[in-house]
Amino acid sequence: MSPRVRWMGALSRRLLCPRQRPLYAANTLALHRHFTSKSHPPKICVVGSGPAGFYTAQYLLKHHTEVLVDIYEKLPVPFGLVRFGVAPDHPEVKNVINTFTQTARSERCGFFGNVTVGKDVTVEELQAAYHAVVLSYGAEDKRELGIPGEDLHGVYSARDFVGWYNGLPSNRHLNPDLSCDTAVILGQGNVALDIARILLSPIELLQKTDITQGALDALINSRIRKVWLIGRRGPLQVAFTIKELREMIHLPGTRPRLDTPDYHGLVDITKDLPRPRKRLTELMVKTSLEPSEKDADRWSKADREWGLRFYRSPLKVLPSDDGHKAAGVLLSVTQLEGTGENAVAVPTGQVESISCGLILSSIGYKSTPISPAVPFLAKKGVIPNSIGRIQESPGLYCSGWVKRGPTGVITTTMTDGFETAQAILEDVKSGILDFSESRLGAAAIKKSLALKEIQPISFSDWEKIDEVETARGLGIGKPREKILDPQEMLAIISE
Structure with missing residues (x-):
């Protein structure tokens, strides 16, 4: 039997504070004390062991x-993504x-790995x-660019590239070509x-992380010295957060390329922005227009660089001479x-190109849908639900990215999982879920698997x-x- 692998959903940048819980939790803390005693305990299964499933x-x-x-x-x-999505230099x-x-x-919790629901x-x-x-299997697929040339060697999805350096078994043979000077994200x-930082980080920093040895060896031999991050909109619409931007600005041995014309006039606009967006924009403006003397001196000595290019949308991957x-x-x-957030990018008719040997989408x-029996909105990539209750499917629930889409940080996923569990x-x-009848639970599934x-x-x-x-x-x-090899994992277990 060959073990199966799957991308699990839920990427995040924050830690769970043990004392933090949503406002509704206080009411629910006492909820279990009011349940009518019944002869059979409720048996519930969760599909997916990423943050959404565990929360x-x-x-x-x-x-x-x-x-x-x-x-x-x-x-x-x-x-899930805590193991395979979080950057190796973010151990916290x-x-x-x-x-x-x-x-x-917990004595009341069972884990069954190596089991593909739907197969x-x-x-x-x-x-x-x-x-x-409860379906909590995340967002395991990648969005396609839909442009000519995206199947050429040297073009990879961020999902696969992150999976490669984080040890996702299905991506262990990716072998990306890092022999070029310039990468475009x-x-x-x-x-x-994250990807830009991993590509440009000093090796001595990465050597202390859980990055895979194969990825580390490839990065040691990498010739990439410049990374461009392309966005179809402007600096007021970037999707990264201030913590990650600050890390890039202070990354040893690198200098940022933030073209000053992109930031002129933004100072007057920032006063009306929500606080997180305001602070993020102010940092970009300061880095571009008013760098400190210390930063300017450090950047002048850097041998690697990264930059943000705004108002650009990919049309085509350009092939090498051999095609x-x-x-x-x-x-x-x-x-x-x-x-603001609702601004739409429209083409001007002008085009330009960037030479590069590595392109990451x-x-x-x-x-993706898990079963014909489960409703699914293909365009939105989510299961239709109301507060986690799957529509027209009593006893079926969902949480995490398959519930709300691939957005948010770990605290978002925590609140989301708690909301579904409360429902x-x-x-x-209320009796909507009838557990007066006994269910076999794992005993029935293990028999079927055997x-x-x-x-x-x-x-x-x-x-x-x-x-x-x-x-x-x-x-x-x-x-x-x-x-990296599921067969090796199974061999360890059987020893």
Whole structure:
């Protein structure tokens, strides 16, 4: 049997504060005390072990003393985008794994890795085995550019590139070509800045992280010295946050290229902006127009650079002479119609090109349908729902990116998961969810999997893999060295 892998959704840049919870939590804290005692505990399964799945499970277990929760995951390892999406030089963000581990170790929580819902087990089978099913499988697919040449060698999606340096098994053979001088990233969000930072970071900084050894070796030999981040709109519409921008501005050995004409006149506009956007814009203006003497001196000595190019939209990937590799990108010059977040970029008819050998598309992720039995809005890439309740599907719920789209940080996902979990508990209390009848839960699913010769991975199995990864990392001065091959993971478990 070949283990399957899947991208799990939920990328984030903030930590969960243990004392922080939404306003509605106080009411729900006492909710479980008012449930009518019934002979059978509610059995609920969660599909997906990223932040959305774990936060949903955590809330259910905390606010109902009898509920039993099982988490199903396509990969042999848990934690989704916390493991495979968070940048390796942001270890503090991964501390939420400690909270998720406590949840998984609960006597009322089960973990079943190496199980692909929709293939190894159907949603209908889960519905028959459990009182409620929560779909939290994230946004596992990439958005296409839809332009000529995007299939040329040297063009990659941000999703695949991040998966490559973070050890996602399906991306372990990506082998991106880093032999060129210039890279172009299409997009101006936090993921785009993450990639730019990884491409330009001093190797001695990356050597202390959990970046995969294969990616580290490739970056050691990289010839990339310049990275352009392209956006179809202007500085007032960038999607990255101030923390990530500040990191790029202060990245050792690099200098920013923020063209001054893009920032003229923005000072007067910033006073009317929301505070986060105001602070972000002020930092861009200061970096471009009023750098400190210390920064200017440091930048003058840098041998690598990155820059933001606004009002540009990709038209075509330009091929090399042999027609097989990317040699540049043709861009449409745009202008804005409207203002603020609602401004729309429209082409002016002018074009320009940038020569480059590496092009990374960072224009977002998208969810995919999991079963014909589950309604899905293909255009929006979400499951139609009301506060997590899937429309016209009693007993089916969703949380995370498949519920609201691929946006937000970890606190957004936390609140989202809590909201769905609260909706489930309210439905239990009101009788909408009937748990008067016993359900077999995991026992039924394990029996079905055994007939298909599929061996689910328990959380204790994962902890064996975790021990090996940590030991390998310790031997080379890293927090861990991730295992990339699912077959090797299974071999460790069977020892």
